[in-house]
Amino acid sequence: MAEIQGKADSGGKGGKKRAKKMSTKIDMTPMVDLAFLLLTFFMLTTTFAKPNVMQLTMPVKKTDDVEDTKIKASQAMTIILGKDNKAYYYFGLNTPNDKTVAKPELKVTNFAANGIRQVLLDRQRQKPEPIILIKATEDAKYKNMVDILDEMNITNQKKYALVKVPKDDLDLIKDSAL
Amino acid sequence: MPKVKPHRTSPSLDMTPMVDLAFLLVTFFMLTTKFAPEETVVVDTPSSTSELKLPENNVITLTVDAKKRVFFGVDAPQTKIQALQKVGAKYGVNFTAAQAKEFSNLPNFGLPISQLGSYLNMAKEDRKQVNAQQPGVPLDSLNNQLIDWVLAARTANQAIFHKPTYIAIKGDGNADVPTVQQVIKVLQEKDINRFNLITDMENKPVAAAK
Numbered sequence: 331m332a333e334i335q336g337k338a339d340s341g342g343k344g345g346k347k348r349a350k351k352m353s354t355k356i357d358m359t360p361m362v363d364l365a366f367l368l369l370t371f372f373m374l375t376t377t378f379a380k381p382n383v384m385q386l387t388m389p390v391k392k393t394d395d396v397e398d399t400k401i402k403a404s405q406a407m408t409i410i411l412g413k414d415n416k417a418y419y420y421f422g423l424n425t426p427n428d429k430t431v432a433k434p435e436l437k438v439t440n441f442a443a444n445g446i447r448q449v450l451l452d453r454q455r456q457k458p459e460p461i462i463l464i465k466a467t468e469d470a471k472y473k474n475m476v477d478i479l480d481e482m483n484i485t486n487q488k489k490y491a492l493v494k495v496p497k498d499d500l501d502l503i504k505d506s507a508l
Numbered sequence: 509m510p511k512v513k514p515h516r517t518s519p520s521l522d523m524t525p526m527v528d529l530a531f532l533l534v535t536f537f538m539l540t541t542k543f544a545p546e547e548t549v550v551v552d553t554p555s556s557t558s559e560l561k562l563p564e565n566n567v568i569t570l571t572v573d574a575k576k577r578v579f580f581g582v583d584a585p586q587t588k589i590q591a592l593q594k595v596g597a598k599y600g601v602n603f604t605a606a607q608a609k610e611f612s613n614l615p616n617f618g619l620p621i622s623q624l625g626s627y628l629n630m631a632k633e634d635r636k637q638v639n640a641q642q643p644g645v646p647l648d649s650l651n652n653q654l655i656d657w658v659l660a661a662r663t664a665n666q667a668i669f670h671k672p673t674y675i676a677i678k679g680d681g682n683a684d685v686p687t688v689q690q691v692i693k694v695l696q697e698k699d700i701n702r703f704n705l706i707t708d709m710e711n712k713p714v715a716a717a718k
Contacts, residue, residue, distance in 0.1 A: 358523050365530035372537030383676060383704035384558040388696055411685065443713055466685040472572070473554040473681035475688065476707055480556040484713060492689075 384479060388492070405461045407453055409446065409478060410499055412438075413469030417446045417478070421453070424498050436506045441477045450485045462487055465495035467503075548616050548639050549573050551680040555710035562706060566673045568661050569706075570654070570691055571616055574682040577644030578654060578691060581616025582661045582673075588612045590664035595621060595656050603628070618642040621653055647694055655694050678706040 403422045410418040420434035439445040453460050464478055475492075482490050551573050571579040582588055589608045596603050599621045603611070607628040611617075619627055619642055627638065647654035658675070665673045675695065679688050692703060 355520070358527060362523060362527050362530060365527060365534055368534045369530055369537065372534065372541050376537055376541040380561045380564070381553070381678075381706045382556065382558050382709050383560050383562045384556050384707050385560060386703040386705055388692060388701045388703070390699070390701055447713075466689070468684070468686050470685040471681065472679040472683040472685055472688050475685050476554040476556055476679075476681075476705060479705075480558070480707075480710075484557060 384476065384483075386479065401461050401463075404457065405459065406463065407460045408434075408463045408465060408499065410495060410503065411464070411466040411470035411474045411478060412503065413467070415440055415471070415474060417441060417474070418503055419446070419449060420502070424496075424502055426498055426501070434502075436502050441474060441481075446478070447481050447485060450481060450487060454485065454487070459489070460487070462490035464490060464492050465499060466492070467495050467500065548614070548618065548642065549577070549579055551678055552682075553678060553707050554681040556705075556707040557710050557712045558707060560704075562676060562704060563674050566665055566669060566671045567676050568658060568673050569616060569676045569678055570658075571618075572677065572679040572683045572687055572691065574680045575644075576684065576687045577618050577642065578647055578687070579616040579618040579642070580645050580654060580657045580661075581614075582665070584665065584669065585612035586668050587661055587665045588614075590668065591657060591660040594660040594664065595653070598656060599653075601625060618644040620646050620651075647690060652694060654691070655698055658695065658700070659698060674704055675700060675702065676704040676706050 401423075406423050407421050408419060408424065412418055416438055417440060418436055418438050420436045422432075422434045424434050426433070437449075439449055450462075462482065464475075466475055481487075549571055551571055565583060567583050569581040569583075571581065573579070582591065589612050592603055592608055592611050601621050601624070603625060607625060610628045611624075617624065617627070627635065630638065645654045645657065646652065662673050665671065677688065677691065695701075695703075
């Protein structure tokens with residue numbers, strides 16, 4: 331016990347018996363135990379940390395009289411989120427029907443720190459202001475989508491868009507067999 | 509010369525300040541604590557470096573789990589009750605006051621409105637067993653109840669609290685992108701273009717953050 335009673339009396343030399351002086355202190359240990367138990371309980375159950383969120387603002391619904399913004403092939407870079415955490419990417423545009431445009435070279439990487447992030451940073455260094463088109467295939471996981479949006483934040487990439495994956499791009503992946 | 513006696517101190521120490529502090533903290537935690545509601549579905553959110561926090565109030569949470577199910581939830585109980593009545597009226601399903609009360613205690617649900625009544629009649633323990641089999645709120649183009657819930661919750665929240673709502677999407681890391689994109693598309697059709705993707709925290713990489 332935390333409280334040890336001191337000797338109640340030491341005065342008498344075996345003389346008069348005095349009434350035993352009661353200590354005015356009470357043993358607070360059980361109360362403290364209880365207090366700390368409650369403290370621990372509430373500390374552990376409390377939900378302090380609000381979850382983090384990542385803001386995603388999608389473009390306003392298209393009206394018919396507004397044309398799609400065309401992007402230049404020199405600026406464009408496409409990242410396709412494939413299955414098994416693969417990130418395919420190519421520079422320029424993929425238009426197989428237009429013979430004047432060379433077929434882009436598809437490469438594959440992953441979402442690790444030296445994967446797609448390095449590619450993005452290199453691209454930004456070579457030619458500034460790229461526009462990134464993010465295309466998620468059906469096999470892509472939601473985690474990949476969050477990861478790639480996160481990479482945009484990390485690499486300070488301002489211009490990017492989440493778009494549907496066209497069939498041409500799927501063919502490109504199939505042909506390349508990466 | 510008298511010997512200098514060491515002053516005999518009592519081994520007991522005064523615990524009062526410590527107890528004061530302990531009780532202060534207990535009171536603080538008791539008052540600030542907000543018990544985390546029992547989730548209908550457990551999702552493991554992916555992590556991001558974003559430092560934004562989810563707002564405290566006026567949040568509509570759309571949970572997407574790995575089995576392509578979508579769950580709907582809104583924080584304020586009053587909003588829940590009003591939304592329930594509104595959506596119920598639209599689909600011709602009536603709810604009793606007791607069912608509405610039960611509904612206001614649910615954190616979220618993933619059922620078509622036709623099954624909601626019988627789910628609310630169940631005892632709490634029985635619900636737990638059903639939770640794993642909840643089919644999710646329907647959101648395809650033929651039977652789009654999700655958008656009705658979102659719109660009803662938005663208008664109810666606006667009417668009660670006069671504040672706009674935030675749409676939070678809480679997706680499992682293994683959820684597939686088409687389901688999430690379907691949710692986004694459904695909401696975009698009603699001109700809801702701002703989303704908050706709930707993520708875990710992750711430290712910013714040192715090298716790339718310039």
